Amino acid sequence: MVVHHDPRATALSDDEVDRIFRALADTTRRDILRRTLTSDTSVSQLAALYDMSFAAVQKHVAVLEGAGLVTKHPHGRERQVRGNPEMIRRAQALLDRYEQIWRGRIDRLDSLLAEDGH
Template identity: 45%
Template structure:
């Protein structure tokens, strides 16, 4: 795995870029889970699940509490809120662009008159 320095937001998007980690976060949204519980739906080893948990933890998306041999994971929604805020800019950008397009289409529809259908009579060949 390539290691690089990145901003916290980069780490959040990297963590969210994997479907398994997104599903783990979804599970954690309904309550704390052990690493074993997070691994169970994916039929993966504890080592593989731990690697996913570590990525989520490095991104600040979860907090892990160690109780003996049990690792309990808890969702930390703060970084998700920052990601949502960052994405909000693009939501506003596209909404305004689509509003302009909608207005242009409405204006065009008002100024365009539908051509009246003309019937062409074919010559009959008798």
């Protein structure tokens, strides 16, 4: 059974797109996202992985959280960070739409070139 999703349900606003791609433009944030997609990780555990201050890692996590790419939730005395695969799926859907546009353009160009080749 094929499930079709309403594209409006996954559409991102321009502000959301800007926040997502700004967040993903940084190597450290991409690494934090990768790590938190496989398991919940505390901010202090993340901070131990990077050669930067705890506050700097907190800022990176805040940027990811502002983009909806991660969520934070309390676990005892610490805050656990969890990657948000749904937001990644929504961003992927946007990129897929761009790919469809370009593939359509390439197909039209191929058709035009084939017509000229007669």
